[in-house]
Structures are given as C-alpha cells and as structure tokens.
Amino acid sequence: MAALALLLAGCGDGGGSGSTGSGGLTEITVAALPLTDSAALYLARDRGLFKKEGLSVRIQPVQQSIQALPALSKGQVDVIASANYVTFLQAHEKGTLDLRILAEGVRTAPHMMDVLVPRDSGVKSVADLAGKKVAVNILNNIQSLTLNAILDRQGVGRPVYRQIAFPQMGPALERNQVDAVHAVEPFDSALQGQLKARVLLDGATAPVRSLPISGYVTTRKFATGHAKAAAAFRRAIEAASKIAATDPSAVRAELPMYTKVTAEQAKTIRLPSYPATADAAQLRRLTELMRKQGLLQKDTDPATLLVK
Incomplete structure (x- = not known):
C-alpha cells in the first residue's frame, strides 16, 4: 500500500492520460516491476526507441503489478509493464477494468x-x-x-x-x-x-513451457482515446523486445540499472523469452489454463483484447 501511495503521489493530476509535454512529445506514465519482464521497457527508454516514436515515458516502480491496477483504472497510470496477465484478465472479466493488451512482455523459459x-x-x-x-x-x-x-x-x-x-x-x-x-x-x-x-x-517446465505470463497492459479508454500514442508505444516495445530476443547481453547490461542485480550477477541470470509480437493463439493457452483452474468463469478470446 505504501508503494501504491508513492505511485499515486508521483503521478499527480498531471500524470497519465497521454498528456502533451514540451516539444510536442506525448507523455506516458508506465508502472513497472523490477523484473526481467520489464527489460524491453528500459531498453526502449535507454536506446531512444520511445524518443524515436515521439514519446516521453515516465516509469514508476512498483513491487506488485496489482498495486497499480486502481491507478490504471483511474487514468493516473497509462500502462502497466510486466503486468501479470492473470490478475488483469480476472479484473477484466469482473468488469473492474476494461483491459487492452498493447504488447507481450515475456513467456516462460527454463529456470526463469x-x-x-x-x-x-x-x-x-x-x-x-x-x-x-x-x-x-x-x-x-x-x-x-x-x-x-x-x-x-x-x-x-x-x-x-x-x-x-x-x-x-x-x-x-x-x-x-x-x-x-x-x-x-x-x-x-x-x-x-x-x-x-x-x-x-x-517453474517453466511442461506443460507451461513458452507460456505468456506478462505483458504491457492499458485500458480501452487509453487505447482508443490515444490511439497514435498507444501504437507508438507498442512499436517501441516490440523493437526493444527484438533486441532482447536476439541479444541477451543487452538485457544483462540493462538489469543492474533498474534492479538490485549486480553486473556480475546479471551474467548468469536465466532470462525469459521476449516475443517480438503478441500472439493470440499463445495467449489462448493461458486463458484456457485459467478457465480449467477456475480463475476465469467464462471463455475469453484474447484476440479481442489485443491493440492493433
């Protein structure tokens, strides 16, 4: 709760909602966990991929993605990175969040x-x-x-x-x-x-190998009301994810900058899989598993939640 209070205080009335800042850049506030899941977010920031898309992205650290859910619903946060899909799919089904998925975060990989x-x-x-x-x-x-x-x-x-x-x-x-x-x-x-x-x-062995587990989520209101900014954000994240997938050393170099991992520890950390684009078929594996275990009460088509 303390982390959430800090998050909301940091956002203020001016944060979020794709506001226009100096130089005509679109400002986006992103809540993020200090996990390997968020690597593409930080790569996009530090390699100028957001700037290339005309975006100014402010990152607010949180310890659990669920802490930022109320702020997302109220428009105080525009996007949640490394968002645990299960939490947000459940919130969507319950009607407490009109969920949209901007981009995939990570999928499971051995010993991540x-x-x-x-x-x-x-x-x-x-x-x-x-x-x-x-x-x-x-x-x-x-x-x-x-x-x-x-x-x-x-x-x-x-x-x-x-x-x-x-x-x-x-x-x-x-x-x-x-x-x-x-x-x-x-x-x-x-x-x-x-x-x-x-x-x-x-924890990533069969039958959950390569299962989508987290992503970059927003609301339908933001995705439709700020469609250009949402698309620009997605492009930057997908470009960063391609870097993460093809050059793991880039992720390992980034980790000490936003986590407590040292440069030496980063050399041996097991990384997740970074998909370049969101795949509704793979996301359906997750929703079907949730349905089987009673975490969703109805069948959900992930394709309807993906922002194009």
Missing part, C-alpha cells in the same frame, strides 16, 4: 522462475510439496496457476499458498515461515546465491 527450498530442507522431491506452505507474489495468480499445472501433470498434490512479495521471500524462507518459495528472476538467482537455496523444481 523456480521453486526454491532451504538447502537443508526436508522437502526433497516435488511430491513432498503436497500440503506444504509455498510463497507466491500474489495469490491465485500466474505462479500458482503454472505450478498447479505442473503438479497436476505429475500427479502431485497441491501445496498451500502464502502471499509474500518477492523481496520478502528470502527472509520468510530463512525464518521458516514457508517451506518453499516460487521466485522469479532476478530474485531467483539472488536467493540461490545469498541463501544457498536449492532448486526443487523448474
């Missing part, structure tokens, strides 16, 4: 997120997770969705999830408040390095 346990933990196998306490960043979201799918495929009983923000997962594991944590990069590598946490399970 892992289930970690203390090195001396009695949890030795995936089967041992049944009934155990596992920390996730947000309840009933992409982490539990993907882990449930993996466990169901392997015939393993489900754990009990506890909501703990990524930065607090290490202390929770050290204090034995949970039995395991489901961490994403860069927190994944940090926990392995600092706590010597052991990888119990690759």
Whole structure:
C-alpha cells in the first residue's frame, strides 16, 4: 500500500492520460516491476526507441503489478509493464477494468522462475510439496496457476499458498515461515546465491513451457482515446523486445540499472523469452489454463483484447 501511495503521489493530476509535454512529445506514465519482464521497457527508454516514436515515458516502480491496477483504472497510470496477465484478465472479466493488451512482455523459459527450498530442507522431491506452505507474489495468480499445472501433470498434490512479495521471500524462507518459495528472476538467482537455496523444481517446465505470463497492459479508454500514442508505444516495445530476443547481453547490461542485480550477477541470470509480437493463439493457452483452474468463469478470446 505504501508503494501504491508513492505511485499515486508521483503521478499527480498531471500524470497519465497521454498528456502533451514540451516539444510536442506525448507523455506516458508506465508502472513497472523490477523484473526481467520489464527489460524491453528500459531498453526502449535507454536506446531512444520511445524518443524515436515521439514519446516521453515516465516509469514508476512498483513491487506488485496489482498495486497499480486502481491507478490504471483511474487514468493516473497509462500502462502497466510486466503486468501479470492473470490478475488483469480476472479484473477484466469482473468488469473492474476494461483491459487492452498493447504488447507481450515475456513467456516462460527454463529456470526463469523456480521453486526454491532451504538447502537443508526436508522437502526433497516435488511430491513432498503436497500440503506444504509455498510463497507466491500474489495469490491465485500466474505462479500458482503454472505450478498447479505442473503438479497436476505429475500427479502431485497441491501445496498451500502464502502471499509474500518477492523481496520478502528470502527472509520468510530463512525464518521458516514457508517451506518453499516460487521466485522469479532476478530474485531467483539472488536467493540461490545469498541463501544457498536449492532448486526443487523448474517453474517453466511442461506443460507451461513458452507460456505468456506478462505483458504491457492499458485500458480501452487509453487505447482508443490515444490511439497514435498507444501504437507508438507498442512499436517501441516490440523493437526493444527484438533486441532482447536476439541479444541477451543487452538485457544483462540493462538489469543492474533498474534492479538490485549486480553486473556480475546479471551474467548468469536465466532470462525469459521476449516475443517480438503478441500472439493470440499463445495467449489462448493461458486463458484456457485459467478457465480449467477456475480463475476465469467464462471463455475469453484474447484476440479481442489485443491493440492493433
């Protein structure tokens, strides 16, 4: 809540809504998490891709994408980067957000997120997770969705999830408040390095390989009311995503600039997949999985949510 208060204070009445600033640039306010998911956003900023499109982009850091959802609904934030699709698809279905997807963020790749346990933990196998306490960043979201799918495929009983923000997962594991944590990069590598946490399970294994998990989301009001700015933003992100996909070293160089990852740590972090363009068919894999697990009550066609 403190992070949200800071976000809203930073936006003020003048932030958001594609306002026109000096030099005729269109100003866009973007809330973003300090994750590898947001790499294209920072690459687009630092390589002048937004400027090339005539945009001035202000980035507001948040610890959970859900914190920025009220600000997005009110137009105080124009776009949320690294937005966990599950949260926003649920909000759209409930009518609390008229969602539009500007661009894809990332898809799962091997070990970009892992289930970690203390090195001396009695949890030795995936089967041992049944009934155990596992920390996730947000309840009933992409982490539990993907882990449930993996466990169901392997015939393993489900754990009990506890909501703990990524930065607090290490202390929770050290204090034995949970039995395991489901961490994403860069927190994944940090926990392995600092706590010597052991990888119990690759969180991106079958059946959730290459699954879209986050993106750049906005509202229908912004996408239609500021169509040129929305299209320009999408082009810049897609250009940056192409750089991220073809040159991982560019991402590794960027990470220390907006996360707590050091340049040395960035060399070994497992990166997600950065798709150049949004794919409705791939997004449908996600919505069908959500429907199967009861996180969506109705069938959703992602193609209707993509901003062209």
